[in-house]
Amino acid sequence: MEKETRCYDVAVIGGGPGGLPAALEAARHGARVLLAEKNGYLGGNLTIGLPLLGYLDKDGNRIVGGIAQEFADELARRGAAGPHTWCPLHNSVTIYDHEAFKIMALQRCLEAGVDLLFHTQVLQAEAEDGRLKSVVLFGKSRRIEVRARVFIDATGDGDLACMAGASYEKGEGDRRAVQPATQMCALGGVNLEQTISYLEEHPEQMELPESMAIYPGYDPAYLRANAKYHVLVGMRGIFRELRDRGELPVDRDTMIYITSLIPGRVHINCTRHLRVDGSDMLDLTRAEIEGQLQNYALVDVLRRHVPGFGGCYLERVFPFVGVRESRRFKGTARLTGEAVESGLVGADAVGLGGYIIDIHDGSGAGTVIRKVPPYGLPYGMACSAEIENLMFSGRCASMDRTALSSARVMPTLMVLAQGAGLGAALAAGRGISPGAVDTASLRAILEREQAILSPAGAAGGAGAGSPAGRA
Ligand SMILES: Cc1cc2nc3c(=O)[nH]c(=O)nc-3n(C[C@H](O)[C@H](O)[C@H](O)COP(=O)(O)OP(=O)(O)OC[C@H]3O[C@@H](n4cnc5c(N)ncnc54)[C@H](O)[C@@H]3O)c2cc1C
Structure with a gap:
C-alpha cells in the first residue's frame, strides 16, 4: 500500500x-x-x-443566504x-x-x-x-x-x-433510540394530476394527526396551486387500511412523496428503519437490505392502491440509506x-x-411537528x-x-x-x-x-x- x-x-x-x-x-x-x-x-x-x-421561516421570509x-x-x-x-407544513x-x-x-x-x-x-x-x-x-x-x-x-x-x-x-x-433511517427511491410513470384530483374528492386523505401542529391550508387546493413543487404527507386512510390488512411493506401510516423537475417522476420517502445506529456498519447493512426490498415491494402496492400511481415504475433506489440522527x-x-x-x-x-421541530419517533410511534421562530x-x-x-x-x-x-x-x-x-x-x-x-x-x-x-x-x-x- x-x-x-x-x-x-x-x-x-x-x-x-x-x-x-x-x-x-x-x-x-x-x-x-x-x-x-x-x-x-x-x-x-x-x-x-x-x-x-x-x-423560508414559518412566516415565509427567507432566512438563509450566503453559499446555500x-x-x-x-x-x-x-x-x-x-x-x-411556501408550504403550510414544512414552511418551504x-x-x-x-x-x-x-x-x-x-x-x-x-x-x-x-x-x-x-x-x-x-x-x-x-x-x-x-x-x-x-x-x-x-x-x-x-x-x-x-x-x-x-x-x-x-x-x-x-x-x-x-x-x-x-x-x-x-x-x-x-x-x-434515534430518529429512524429511510431509504429513498424515485418512481417514474406517476400521474400527479390524477393524484391531486383524487385528493380533491377525498380531502380526508390529507388530514394529519394532532401531534403535527401545522398551519391551516395544507390541503388539496394547496397541492393544486403548487402542483410542480410540493411534498405530500398524506394518504393516511389508504396506508392505514393496507397496514391493518398486513399488505403494507413499510412500517408507517403516511405516504410521503416529493415532486421532481422531471414530469411523471416523484421521490418516495416511505421506508422507516427503527433502531438503526448510522455509525454502525451492521445496522447500516440491515437498513440497506430492508430499504431496498421494501421500496421494491412498495411500488407494487402503490400501483394497485394509490390513484395516479397505477402506471408507476421503480426508476432507482438512491445509493445509500439516509440517516437522520447519530x-x-x-x-x-x-x-x-x-x-x-x-x-x-x-x-x-x-x-x-x-x-419546524420535526421529530420522527425512534420507536415508530409517529411524528411530532411544531413551528418555531427563526x-x-x-x-x-x-x-x-x-x-x-x-x-x-x-x-x-x-x-x-x-x-x-x-x-x-x-x-x-x-x-x-x-x-x-x-x-x-x-x-x-x-x-x-x-x-x-x-x-x-x-x-x-x-x-x-x-x-x-x-x-x-x-x-x-x-x-x-x-x-x-x-x-
Ligand atoms: C430520510 C431523510 C429525510 C430527510 N429529509 C430532508 C428534507 O426533506 N430536506 C432537508 O433539507 N433535509 C432533510 N433531511 C436531513 C438532512 O438530509 C441531513 O440532516 C443532512 O444531510 C446532514 O448533513 P451532513 O453533511 O451532516 O451529513 P450527510 O448529508 O450524510 O453528509 C456526510 C458526507 O460525509 C461522507 N462520509 C461519511 N462518513 C465518512 C467517512 N468516514 N469518511 C469520508 N467521508 C464520509 C458521506 O459520504 C457524505 O457525503 C433528511 C434526512 C434523512 C435521513
Whole structure:
C-alpha cells in the first residue's frame, strides 16, 4: 500500500451539506483545503432525492443566504431548481435536480482550488495534548496521512471526532433510540394530476394527526396551486387500511412523496428503519437490505392502491440509506431545543435556522411537528470543547435532540458549514484555534457574503400564500 503525507490549512472530511460549503468557504478565503469524501461524488444527502427544506421561516421570509442561497440561485439559473415555495407544513420546499447539484458542487470546488479525494475514508486519528496531530485516510492502494491546522468533521456521524476521542451523545439513554433511517427511491410513470384530483374528492386523505401542529391550508387546493413543487404527507386512510390488512411493506401510516423537475417522476420517502445506529456498519447493512426490498415491494402496492400511481415504475433506489440522527459532539456552545423554540439569536450567530421541530419517533410511534421562530446558529456549536483544532459541521455538531430535529435540514446545515469554513480559514491564517476566532469579525465577513444573521435581515422573496406573502 502506497503511503504519503500531505499538509493543509484545513482538512474537511465528508462532502455533504456540512462539508461542502465549509471547504468552499475556507478555500475562497485563501486556505489550502482538502475535502475527502467516501463516495465518488459530492453532496451526501443532497443527492438522495430530498427537497431542500428551511430556506423560508414559518412566516415565509427567507432566512438563509450566503453559499446555500448561491447554490439555489445557480441551480435555478441552470434550470435545475424551482423557487423556494411556501408550504403550510414544512414552511418551504425547494425542488431541485440532484444530478445537476453534484456537477455544480464539483465545479465550484474545482474553481475554488479545493483538493478533492474521493473513495476515501478516515482510518485513524492521532490526538495529543488536546490537539489533533494527524489523520490517516485510506482508499484503494493508498494510505494518506493528513496534517492540518484545522480539521472539520463533516461525516454526519462524526467518525473523525469519535476516533480522535471527542465526547458525544447519541440517542437518549439508549444509543439506538434515534430518529429512524429511510431509504429513498424515485418512481417514474406517476400521474400527479390524477393524484391531486383524487385528493380533491377525498380531502380526508390529507388530514394529519394532532401531534403535527401545522398551519391551516395544507390541503388539496394547496397541492393544486403548487402542483410542480410540493411534498405530500398524506394518504393516511389508504396506508392505514393496507397496514391493518398486513399488505403494507413499510412500517408507517403516511405516504410521503416529493415532486421532481422531471414530469411523471416523484421521490418516495416511505421506508422507516427503527433502531438503526448510522455509525454502525451492521445496522447500516440491515437498513440497506430492508430499504431496498421494501421500496421494491412498495411500488407494487402503490400501483394497485394509490390513484395516479397505477402506471408507476421503480426508476432507482438512491445509493445509500439516509440517516437522520447519530452522534452529537460537545462544542464550546450548544444549540438547545429551548433556544430553538424561543427564537434565541445570540451575538455569536453565524446564521439562522427556522425549520419546524420535526421529530420522527425512534420507536415508530409517529411524528411530532411544531413551528418555531427563526433562531441563531451559535458559532461555538461547530468548535470542539475538547480538541482545539477540531470542528464539527453538519448533523454531528453540538446540539440536543430537539434542536437537531429542526437544524438538521440541509440549507440550515449549509449556513453553519459556511460559518465553520470561514472560522477554520481565519484560525489557520492567524495560527489560533477556531474557538479563539473573534465572532464579530467573522460575522462582518459573513454579512458581506450575503449571510442572513438576524431575523431583521431576513430577505424578501416570501412564498405566495405564506403569511408574509399575504401581508
Ligand atoms: C430520510 C431523510 C429525510 C430527510 N429529509 C430532508 C428534507 O426533506 N430536506 C432537508 O433539507 N433535509 C432533510 N433531511 C436531513 C438532512 O438530509 C441531513 O440532516 C443532512 O444531510 C446532514 O448533513 P451532513 O453533511 O451532516 O451529513 P450527510 O448529508 O450524510 O453528509 C456526510 C458526507 O460525509 C461522507 N462520509 C461519511 N462518513 C465518512 C467517512 N468516514 N469518511 C469520508 N467521508 C464520509 C458521506 O459520504 C457524505 O457525503 C433528511 C434526512 C434523512 C435521513
